[in-house]
Amino acid sequence: MSSSVASIRQTAGRGAARAAAHKRGLGPSRRPGWVTYALLVVFLIASAYPLYYSLLLASSDSATIAQNPVPSLIPGPNLIDNLQRVLGSDIGFWHAVLNSLIVAVITSVSVVFFATLAGYAFAKLRFRGRRALLVFIIATMAVPTQLGVVPLFIVMAKLGWTGTLTAVIVPGMVTAFGVFWMTQYLEAALPYELIEAARVDGCSMFRTFWHVALPAARPAAAMLTLFTFVASWTNFFWPFVVLGSSNPTLPVALQLLQASYFKDYALIMAGVVAATIPLVVLFVVAGKQLVSGIMQGAVKG
């Protein structure tokens, strides 16, 4: 097997290995054919078209939508008009935007802070029961907590929190996934020498965390912020149950919009567009980070 690409790589360097692999049509170094790109293009169209479709409808009007089941590929002239109607509707759309923003920002900051704190402890500090507790946290990810809605609602009602954002924010303030994510990152990224140096300099445990661990955790914290923000922005079930129609977040407002204007598709789709644009902007700016975040840890939800 002296001619295998791996051995060429060792004996003659990477370039030669790549050339050899290329000649033999081997694996990753070969440029894929058009079938590959065709598959990807089809999948991409399926991924992007529904969003574009909502934009097409949101820029149209009810009569046109009723006449043409397949909308023309060029957006109509009414997008601004429809958006204004959504924002001016009695749903309180601006209120919902603000609510969603408040919930998403507070939740993200809180998750990142508490997850980094716990992740630092699990990754770098020694204490009894460390492994068992970490395993426990990972195991809780498999618990379908959504099924606790009834008692959770009873508790929130007792506290007088139903209908307030507090009821949505507090349950999401720290997540098992976040702790797991930060533990993994800090284990690899934070050298013990830095912690020891800070301790020798007389830093308390918390100061060490604040000045050494927190800065080191920044890249992973940024990704965790993104995922938490998206999850919070798109969350529907619990806000729907606990908030009610007077103080909605955006997904709840969309449900209200659908319930009261179900025949006005241009209006509903304008609502969809308005609720989705912020995340699409986030995606354009930070999509790369989202991709590498998903690929770095098996992230889900």
Next chain:
Amino acid sequence: MATTAATPTTSTAGPPPPDSRRTRLRNLRGKIDVKLSPYLYISPFFILFAIIGLFPLVYTAYVSMHDWHLIGGQGDFVGLANYVDVVQQPRFATALRNTFSIFLLSSIPQVITAIVIAAVLDANLRAKTFWRMGVLLPYVVAPVAAALIFSRLFADQSGMINALLGYIGIDPIRWHSDAFASHIAIASMVNFRWTGYNALIFLAAMQAIPRDLYEAAVIDGASRVRQFFSVTVPLLRPTIIFIVITSTIGGLQIFDEPRMYDQYGLGGADRQWMTVTMFLYELGWGAQKSFGRAAAVAWLLFLIIVAVGLINFTITRRIASSGAAHPKGGAR
């Protein structure tokens, strides 16, 4: 070190050298700091999980054994009456059937498509980042928004899908009134959002597969397709298990998409797409306002999820490991 800085302020103290007492105190405080801090740092998660995770699940069982009204509050202890009542309602069976149907229609095609897309993304593409970002785009669309878009695409009358089917000579499908068709439509919303996401997870796992395994396969004369089934798929086993488990937990609790599939949110005239979580919501917050029954449904669904999770785990293990001989797969 810091102790020297503290000395001047303590010079007035009596016989036991103030210095050492201070130092001892400081050492003690340092020790407590070291011992206690880790627990303090991890405590927020445990406190929150106890309050919003563990306690509600246990308390659900308690509520489920009482008459309990949304507004009236706790009533008499009724034992298992709520469970009996719920299980005997025909809607429970309907909800269970719908949930499983939608779950299967979303998870199986999704995992298969995701692996294929991952394999395609794993090729030596031009503009790699563009394609990877492209498949992730639907992830930022809220399920509620996706449901509104798809319910229009899948409209029974003058919907786009039916119009396109008409072009190729297929009669319109009743995407809302027909149960199975509505399940397909709802499953497609789930697939829309998660296929690309899962493809990226698979892609990461594929890139971790040592390339010399493929070389060995090539030398043994394996075609690309054979390489895929004999090397790639078996080595993806842990990832497949992970994705199947997470999609089981999420999929069986599905609520957003079916809730928004029409403007009434009850799951259709015959409840043809009502899921178990929708049934739970209707019992607790709908006309009946019976928290007792809603809690009973929650507990039943919890048990079902655990059972299905375990079954899935065993099946996936078997399927993925029967693929072929794989040198390193056994280590996991």
